[in-house]
Amino acid sequence: MIGAGNAAFCAARTAREKGASVLMLECAPKEENGGNSRYTAGAIRFAYDGVDDIRALCPDLSGDQIVITDFGTYTEEQFFDDMFRVTRFRTDPALCERIVRSSRETMHWMRSKGIRFMPIYGRQAFKVDGRFKFWGGLTLESWGGGPGLVDAYTEIAKASGIEIRYDTRAVKLLTDGHAVTGVKMRHKDQLENISAKPVVVAAGGFQASPEMRTRYLGPGWEMARVRGSRFNTGEGLKMAMEIGAST
Numbered sequence: 555m556i557g558a559g560n561a562a563f564c565a566a567r568t569a570r571e572k573g574a575s576v577l578m579l580e581c582a583p584k585e586e587n588g589g590n591s592r593y594t595a596g597a598i599r600f601a602y603d604g605v606d607d608i609r610a611l612c613p614d615l616s617g618d619q620i621v622i623t624d625f626g627t628y629t630e631e632q633f634f635d636d637m638f639r640v641t642r643f644r645t646d647p648a649l650c651e652r653i654v655r656s657s658r659e660t661m662h663w664m665r666s667k668g669i670r671f672m673p674i675y676g677r678q679a680f681k682v683d684g685r686f687k688f689w690g691g692l693t694l695e696s697w698g699g700g701p702g703l704v705d706a707y708t709e710i711a712k713a714s715g716i717e718i719r720y721d722t723r724a725v726k727l728l729t730d731g732h733a734v735t736g737v738k739m740r741h742k743d744q745l746e747n748i749s750a751k752p753v754v755v756a757a758g759g760f761q762a763s764p765e766m767r768t769r770y771l772g773p774g775w776e777m778a779r780v781r782g783s784r785f786n787t788g789e790g791l792k793m794a795m796e797i798g799a800s801t
């Protein structure tokens with residue numbers, strides 16, 4: 555597993571559940587781990603049909619909180635509409651279908667692994683006639699926001715026997731000329747090859763690379779300030795392109 559953000563942790567935990575032994579490579583030091591996932595609010599958009607769905611995911615909600623809150627609904631149809639509106643109908647149909655239709659079960663899967671959620675009262679609700687009314691379909695966040703999410707994932711991964719190596723950067727995908735057979739990685743000054751049948755590249759995007767931002771987003775993007783992790787320099791994408799991945 556290359557990376558240790560939200561995508562990598564979910565893939566690692568799933569692979570472990572299926573019986574694989576899993577090694578995660580995180581190029582950041584322990585105190586800066588988790589990529590952009592650490593920088594988020596931990597807010598997660600998912601489809602729900604009303605307060606019962608929220609209660610199922612937040613069993614800590616008190617009766618008093620429920621009485622003063624109107625969680626509304628965020629149906630799959632509303633989620634699709636938002637995806638189409640925001641992307642001007644350019645969202646990938648298969649991926650969009652997957653993200654919307656699987657959103658609720660994904661939240662339950664995360665919850666079953668030990669991730670805890672709470673309503674985003676501070677940002678996503680207004681007080682109307684004495685009750686908190688949620689808006690925008692973004693209703694729950696993970697406990698402790700992004701840092702809480704990454705810390706919880708780390709505990710869950712370790713408890714299930716997943717090894718995480720910090721300060722360890724994947725630098726190349728190894729192949730036999732036909733299929734990927736492993737990864738070349740660097741820890742401090744040491745290079746090491748490790749073989750693995752499946753290698754999952756979950757190393758984030760390229761926002762911390764001024765060169766790639768300018769190349770792919772256009773002139774001026776070299777000046778942009780990065781709000782997220784300084785470790786997402788597009789290396790996962792480059793490694794894949796080096797062995798012929800389509801852009």
Ligand SMILES: Cc1cc2nc3c(=O)[nH]c(=O)nc-3n(C[C@H](O)[C@H](O)[C@H](O)COP(=O)(O)OP(=O)(O)OC[C@H]3O[C@@H](n4cnc5c(N)ncnc54)[C@H](O)[C@@H]3O)c2cc1C
Pocket residue numbers: 556557558559560561562579580581582587588589590591592593594595596597598599722723724725756757758759781782783785786787788789790
């Ligand atoms: C400020 C901010 C707020 C956001 N808020 C939200 C929010 O509230 N809700 C939401 O859904 N989304 C939010 N997002 C978007 C969200 O952060 C990303 O969509 C999500 O984190 C992507 O997860 P990921 O696992 O793909 O990548 P990341 O979480 O970025 O993980 C990439 C991982 O790969 C590692 N890595 C990179 N290169 C290498 C290498 N060569 N070798 C080894 N490891 C490597 C990184 O260190 C990191 O561990 C926000 C983004 C930002 C910047």
